[in-house]
Amino acid sequence: MTTSQRALIFDMDGTIVDNMAFHTKSWLEFFQRRGHVIDPDAFFLDTAGRQGHEIMRSYLGDDVDHVTLNAEKEALYRELYAPHLATVPGFDALIAKAAAAGVKLVVGTAAPNENIVFTLDGLDLRSKFDAIVGAGDVARGKPNPDVFLAGAAKVGVLPADCIVFEDAPLGVEAARRAGMRAVVLTTTLPASAFAQFDNVICIAADFAELDLDALFASTPAMATPI
Structure with a gap:
């Protein structure tokens, strides 16, 4: 070095x-499916740069399948953003x-x-x-x-x-x-x-x-x- x-x-x-607007949209849709209403601006400031499993634990706790849920969320994001890449x-x-x-x-x-x-x-x-x-x-x-x-x-x-x-x-x-x-x-x-x-x-x-x-x-x- x-x-x-x-x-x-x-x-x-x-x-x-x-692409962050598309990540936010996918997170909002993901949480809405589970009955959670998230403020977009506050969510971005709290989570941008954190890993998916860290975000899942913060909002859903430890007793969920973070791997499966994160895969669902990221697939939704890619579907939304693909036409705009x-x-x-x-x-x-x-x-x-x-x-x-x-x-x-x-x-x-x-x-x-x-x-x-x-x-x-x-x-x-x-x-x-x-x-x-x-x-x-x-x-x-x-x-x-x-x-x-x-x-x-x-x-x-x-x-x-x-x-x-x-x-x-x-x-x-x-x-x-x-x-x-x-x-x-x-x-x-x-x-x-x-x-x-x-x-x-x-x-x-x-x-x-x-x-x-x-x-x-x-x-x-x-x-x-x-």
């Missing part, structure tokens, strides 16, 4: 793809520039493997990444830093030389706990939702607004919304 190596670590849902504007250009500069590319997601296959293979992106870490690879979801630290370790890059791309507060907190800078995309929440985080270096609507060299030169003290 050398400090000259750098990495970009991408959350997947809501970051590589603008696309990367966020500017993503493909940014990772092409990063790869050309020798920057390592990592996915760090709370998604199960079925959703990783659905998204990355559906968009023919898997080969673009040097490492992919999902829910099945770590014990704890965000805001714990496990997924980002595992991703950095896989590509041999120090946390201080990694930049995490996120759309959710729990993900930004996970990056903070990992000792990593974060770029926020406002695909899901406004910039004001991230005001408390001291590791955010940039807030943007999409990847087209970002400059790779400027991001690596940035420190949290320089963070400003674009």
